Amino acid sequence: MKILFIVGPTASGKTELGIKICRRIKGEIISADSRQIYKYMDIGTAKPLNPEVPHYLIDIKDPKERYSAYEFYLDAKRCIEDILKRGKRPVVVGGTGLYIRALTEGLFPQPRISPEVKERLLEELKEKGIEALYHELEKVDPEAASKIHPRDRQRIVRALEVYRGTGIPISQFWKKKIDTGIEPVYIGIGWERKELYWRIEERVKRMVESGWVDEVRNLLSMGYSPSDPGFSSVGYREVVGFIEGRYSEEIMIKLIVKKTKEYARRQIMWFRKLPVHWLSPDTLGSLSGISD
Numbered sequence: 352m353k354i355l356f357i358v359g360p361t362a363s364g365k366t367e368l369g370i371k372i373c374r375r376i377k378g379e380i381i382s383a384d385s386r387q388i389y390k391y392m393d394i395g396t397a398k399p400l401n402p403e404v405p406h407y408l409i410d411i412k413d414p415k416e417r418y419s420a421y422e423f424y425l426d427a428k429r430c431i432e433d434i435l436k437r438g439k440r441p442v443v444v445g446g447t448g449l450y451i452r453a454l455t456e457g458l459f460p461q462p463r464i465s466p467e468v469k470e471r472l473l474e475e476l477k478e479k480g481i482e483a484l485y486h487e488l489e490k491v492d493p494e495a496a497s498k499i500h501p502r503d504r505q506r507i508v509r510a511l512e513v514y515r516g517t518g519i520p521i522s523q524f525w526k527k528k529i530d531t532g533i534e535p536v537y538i539g540i541g542w543e544r545k546e547l548y549w550r551i552e553e554r555v556k557r558m559v560e561s562g563w564v565d566e567v568r569n570l571l572s573m574g575y576s577p578s579d580p581g582f583s584s585v586g587y588r589e590v591v592g593f594i595e596g597r598y599s600e601e602i603m604i605k606l607i608v609k610k611t612k613e614y615a616r617r618q619i620m621w622f623r624k625l626p627v628h629w630l631s632p633d634t635l636g637s638l639s640g641i642s643d
Contacts, residue, residue: 352533354431356383356451357444358622359539360615361585362550366399368540368634369444373404376440381430382408383423383445383454386584389414391570394563395586397554414570414581420453427454428531443535448621455535459524464516472508472515484511492520539622541629551611555586555604564590564600585610 355378357369369380382388386396387409399406407430412418427443427450434441443454452458476484484507489496491514499506513521542550567590575581577591586607593603 352435353536354533355440355442356455356535356537357442357539358383358451358537358625358627359446359541360547360618360622361397361446361611362554362615363446363540363542363547364550364632365444365446365539366397368538368630369442370399370403373440373442376442377438378440378442379405379434380407381427381434381441381443382406383427383443383447383450384409385418385447385450387445388412388418389581389584391573391575392566392581392584392587394558394561394566395590396584397558412581414575415579417580420449421458423450424453424458424529424531431533446618448618451535451625454531455533457529457531459527459529462513462517462519462524464512468516469508469512472511476504476508481507484508487511488514492522494522495520495525498522537622537625537627539627539629540632540634542632546632547615548612551615552608555607555611558586559600559604564594567591568594585614 355372357365357372359365366380372378373380380402384396386392387398388411389396390410390413392398392414393400398409408423408426411426431441443451445451472484481502481504485496485499485501488499488507488510492510495510499510501507510521513519513524563586567587570581570587571591571594577588582588582591589603589606589610592598592606593600598606
């Protein structure tokens with residue numbers, strides 16, 4: 352089945368475009384944003400507040416909880432089926448490439464592995480370094496090692512975690528991908544890099560003016576820690592640094608802008624691999640050029 356995906360880097364106007372399109376086609380939005388899944392983290396993740404159309408997979412996790420691409424795949428599929436049953440049109444909106452790939456290309460079913468396996472691997476990472484773990488991966492699963500960058504800590508640890516926990520190379524699980532049954536149609540707003548960076552700078556300033564620092568103070572007072580998964584969202588740990596007095600608000604803003612631009616560059620590189628139809632920024636003012 353064909354499903355519309357509105358993708359692109361942060362601050363490119365995906366949510367605004369998604370709402371406009373959904374109003375026109377009687378659609379409902381499934382968020383593919385790994386930051387907006389967390390409760391109590393609204394300003395810094397640019398959540399759509401009081402959206403004009405229904406949004407799903409927002410505010411579904413506590414900041415202390417992890418959420419995998421496979422879990423997203425399962426949740427998003429349920430949302431799509433429910434929306435279609437009600438005679439509406441699902442539209443996936445977001446910039447988290449792993450989520451989008453999971454939903455369009457499928458992921459292998461996640462094997463159950465004891466948490467102790469990963470804990471031990473992380474200890475070895477500190478003791479021996481990533482090179483030693485990568486060399487181990489080359490021995491136990493050369494196929495996976497050939498497809499994973501030698502410095503990609505997360506994927507190397509995950510591959511070894513699967514092997515040690517199941518005795519089966521992760522490359523064998525890759526071959527058991529699920530057929531999602533989804534035929535994606537990708538669109539996005541094609542900003543020039545300079546314009547996108549300006550939008551990022553302005554948005555970060557607005558977030559701070561809107562109370563981002565107070566939002567983080569509230570999270571800390573609720574018992575959440577900068578080491579929690581939710582705080583991996585761009586900017587939150589930088590705000591903690593300001594709250595702790597490590598630098599000024601001006602420096603905080605510069606750090607967040609820098610991190611956000613780096614994140615946007617990674618997203619741009621990711622979406623270059625997909626057949627995205629990039630629309631003119633003028634599309635945000637109208638829907639000319641977009642057909643049903």
